[in-house]
Amino acid sequence: MPKYDLFELVTHLKKCPEIFLKPSNLLSRDGLDSIALISDTYRMVSAIFLKKELNVPAKINFNSIDDNYWKAIHISCWLLYHHSFRNKPALENKLRLFWFEGLYHVTQYVKYKEWITDEERAEEMVRLLLLCFEILPNGESIAEAADKLSSISSVDRQKVLRQSYEAHERIMNIKREMAEKKAREAANTYGRE
Amino acid sequence: MYNQSEIEKTAAVWKSHWQQAKLEWNPLLRLQEPIWCLSNQEAQKEGLTGSFAMIRLTDHRIVINLEEIVALGISTYFIEVLAHEIGHHILAPANLYDNAILLNRIRYALPGIEDRAPMVSNLYTDFLINDKLQRINKLRISEVYKAINSEDNFSELWTLMMRTYEYLWRLNRGELAVNWSFHSKKIDADASLLASLIRSYSKNWIQGGGRFAVLLYPYLMDDKTFNDARKKILILLDAEDAGSGAIEISGMTKLDLEGYDGVIDMRKEAIGLKNDKGNKDNLGIEKSKVGGSGPRNSYMGPGNYIDLMKQVNPNADEQRLINAYYKEIALSHLIDFPVEISENVSLDLPEGLETWDIGDPIEELDWLQSSIASPVFLPGITTQKRTYGSDSDHNISEHPLNVYIGIDCSGSMMNPKLNFSWPVLAATIIGLSALRAGASVMGCLSGEPGTYLETEGFITDETDLLTTITSYLGTGYAYGMERLRKPFETEPNKKSHIVIVTDNDIFSMLDSDTETNQTHWELAEIALKNAGGHGTMVLHSQPDYQKDMVIRLKKMGWNVYYVTNETELLKFASDFSQQNYAYA
Structure with a gap:
């Protein structure tokens, strides 16, 4: 049983080769063959090299996936090339959950390059993958792992930041209106004099 | 109060790790050893309250309160605390x-x-x-x-x-x-x-x-x-x-x-x-x-x-700050530093003899005159050297005229501490340019009837001058012509320019009752005559306003410079300084 060391996986992820950042061939003629990449990853994880069918949800239409999402999938394929995920047939079925549910929600808030340039986003992808695989990072309890993922979750963060930004904006508007009112009153005082 | 011996022991340990803490940043770092305070009272004297350490950028010092450090139980973190304080000197704010x-x-x-x-x-x-x-x-x-x-x-x-x-x-x-x-x-x-x-x-x-x-x-x-x-x-x-x-x-x-x-x-x-x-x-x-x-x-x-x-x-000090503020803005508009032009004067007229001493260059020793003075050569006693004088006597010297700067500081003027003041900037440019050229300056703020503030005559002290012209009165309605009496009622020792920065209300002031036999018009004329230099009335006004009175001023010899927008005062001040004080 390999130890899934979080920082080793983050380091591996951040070394993602440039080729994985190319667009999908479904969107660009010179792009990367995304379906082949996904298939290879399935084969590598399951260790069944003659496997032909892809385990993807029926409702998924590959043509509807946007560039940012495709690139996130490409990057995650690089992450899955790490030796600790090879020959793990038990994980094969969970890949679907990771790619088409977990990652899907996050890619709406994260630009693909951040997965490899931003330390925190890289950690988020690794943690998300481990969560989908029901694997605990080395040395962490269930609660710790859940809390750490929650504290860097882009989806949660977006919600909170939007709320706090809007609250801040409301306060600043009130302050500005009060200052303007004060200035008007001061102007009236001079007028009376 | 914590055990004194524990604090002293901690002090010894911390002192011994000072060099090591510096190595965390740079082996070549030169920084004075911290001020080690063994009690809260000592720390307070150094200005350290609330925290257990602080830095001072003015004298590049670190102050450590060892009593507080012992109290907080962090006495074993000497490298961490010291390296952190050094960081403030090296990294940020530095x-x-x-x-x-x-x-x-x-x-x-x-x-x-x-x-x-x-x-x-x-x-x-x-x-x-x-x-x-x-x-x-x-x-x-x-x-x-x-x-x-x-x-x-x-x-x-x-x-x-x-x-x-x-x-x-x-x-x-x-x-x-x-x-x-x-x-x-x-x-x-x-x-x-x-x-x-x-x-x-x-x-x-x-x-x-x-x-x-x-x-x-x-x-x-x-x-x-x-x-x-x-x-x-x-x-x-x-x-x-x-x-x-x-x-x-x-x-x-x-x-x-x-x-x-x-x-x-x-x-x-x-x-x-x-x-x-x-x-x-x-x-x-x-x-x-x-x-x-x-x-x-x-x-x-x-x-x-x-x-x-x-x-x-x-x-x-607020006053020092406001002085520095206007001075800094004025600096780029000041005249260049005057340079002394010296002619290459030849020193070839023999004038007399002096004793040649051992420290003097040997080629200056006049052997003939020394032999005439004494047959025995005793260096520094009987040895002689010749002195020479210049063959030219046209030594030109130029002396800049002093300047009197009067600023209307009545209610219509803004407080220069609260709002940017163009008259104050103009006065600063002229005043500092004059000082730079070697002239003396008298500054006067006047808001009359009411109050005035002036320097003690013509001065060369920049701080006193700036302190006067950056002050604020906000009284009365115009510059008080009466202020010209003190410096120019009689002819001063040295000629002076007069610059008065004011607005239309000056005409009301000129016409106002003085309760003496002399009107303000007469005083303005006498002052200008006694000053001996240019007199300029800088008016924040439309050029056609009070035409007759302007003609009367001009006949007396006053220049009238109109500014319709206060920003034009900057051009006036720069031009005035260049014309009158930039000899180079």
């Missing part, structure tokens, strides 16, 4: 200028609560230093925080700080932010943004100051919450008064547009909304605050300047 720039940028981001800028600046620089020491130097900074933290310390702000460190150093939740009652999703989101900011701006830290302050704004805006949080966080504030005692820091009057652009709300960036550089309304920053004052609208207002510099040095 020097008075950068400290002032950072404060200014943070002030931009804290509209309405600018008084909190020094604390924010201190917390920001602490993050930069601590992150470097913990992650790169592998020091135990997190352990120091663990030792300092107690549940009572916590507030939302402290929790945000500690959560940010947890993000930065990948610590588990609650390792530093030990009081869980303050934990929230909002703090987590902000801490995560702060952590990424600290990493991103670790090198160009000045650029990140505005962003940092914007993120902290919601935690500081409520007075009561802020005061409570401040009391608790006081222990961390070791560089809040780092600039205390600083005299003048030049280069601070210019508007920092780059800093203004750096005031960006990272929350807005993170949720994908664009930060419009021109519109910072949502941050509460009004354009007028950075709209600029003075020439080309490129300077901050005097009020802002005083507030900023008072935060850099809380003991700064």
Whole structure:
């Protein structure tokens, strides 16, 4: 049983080769063959090299996936090339959950390059993958792992930041209106004099 | 009071690790040993209250309160604490200028609560230093925080700080932010943004100051919450008064547009909304605050300047600051330093003899005259040398005329401490140019009937002059012509120019009843005659106003210079200085 060391996986992820950042061939003629990449990853994880069918949800239409999402999938394929995920047939079925549910929600808030340039986003992808695989990072309890993922979750963060930004904006508007009112009153005082 | 021997023992250990702490930054670092205070009283004398350490940028010192360190139980963290304090001298804020720039940028981001800028600046620089020491130097900074933290310390702000460190150093939740009652999703989101900011701006830290302050704004805006949080966080504030005692820091009057652009709300960036550089309304920053004052609208207002510099040095004298403000803006408009032109005069007329001494060049020894004086050569006694004089006697000397600067400081004029004053800038340019050329200057503010303020005659002291012309009266309606009596009722020893900066109301003053036989018109004429130089009345007025009176003034010999917009005073002052004081 390999130890899934979080920082080793983050380091591996951040070394993602440039080729994985190319667009999908479904969107660009010179792009990367995304379906082949996904298939290879399935084969590598399951260790069944003659496997032909892809385990993807029926409702998924590959043509509807946007560039940012495709690139996130490409990057995650690089992450899955790490030796600790090879020959793990038990994980094969969970890949679907990771790619088409977990990652899907996050890619709406994260630009693909951040997965490899931003330390925190890289950690988020690794943690998300481990969560989908029901694997605990080395040395962490269930609660710790859940809390750490929650504290860097882009989806949660977006919600909170939007709320706090809007609250801040409301306060600043009130302050500005009060200052303007004060200035008007001061102007009236001079007028009376 | 803690056991004195324990404190002394701690002092010895800390002193012995000073060199090692310096090595954390640079083996070639030269920095004086800290001032080791063995008691709170000693620390207080050095100005250290609230925290256990502090830095002073003015004399490059570190002050350590060992009694407090023993009390907090952090006496084993000598390298961490000392290296942190050194970091303030080496990394951030490092020097008075950068400290002032950072404060200014943070002030931009804290509209309405600018008084909190020094604390924010201190917390920001602490993050930069601590992150470097913990992650790169592998020091135990997190352990120091663990030792300092107690549940009572916590507030939302402290929790945000500690959560940010947890993000930065990948610590588990609650390792530093030990009081869980303050934990929230909002703090987590902000801490995560702060952590990424600290990493991103670790090198160009000045650029990140505005962003940092914007993120902290919601935690500081409520007075009561802020005061409570401040009391608790006081222990961390070791560089809040780092600039205390600083005299003048030049280069601070210019508007920092780059800093203004750096005031960006990272929350807005993170949720994908664009930060419009021109519109910072949502941050509460009004354009007028950075709209600029003075020439080309490129300077901050005097009020802002005083507030900023008072935060850099809380003991700064307001008058000195306002003097420095107008002087700095005037500097680029002053005449060049006068140069002395000396002719190559030949010294070839033999004039007489002097004793040649041992230290004199041997070629100067006049052997013939020495032999005539005595057949025995005794160096320094019988030896002679010849002296020579110049064959030219046309030694030209030019003496600049003095200048009298009278400024209308009546109710219609603005207070130069609160708003930028063009008349004061003009007076500063003329006055300093005259001083630079070697003339004396008399300055007079007058708002009459009412009060006036003048220098003690013609002076050469820049500070006295600036202190007079940057003051404010706000009385009466015009410049009082009576002020010309004292310097020019009789002919002064040295000729002088007269410059009076005023407006239309001067005509009412000229016509007003003097209750003596001499009218103000007569006084103006006599004063100009006795002064012996040019007399210029700078009128903030339309050129066709009171034509007859203007003609009468001109007949007396007064020049009348109209300005319809106060900004034209700058051109007048520059031209006047060039014409009258730039001999080179």
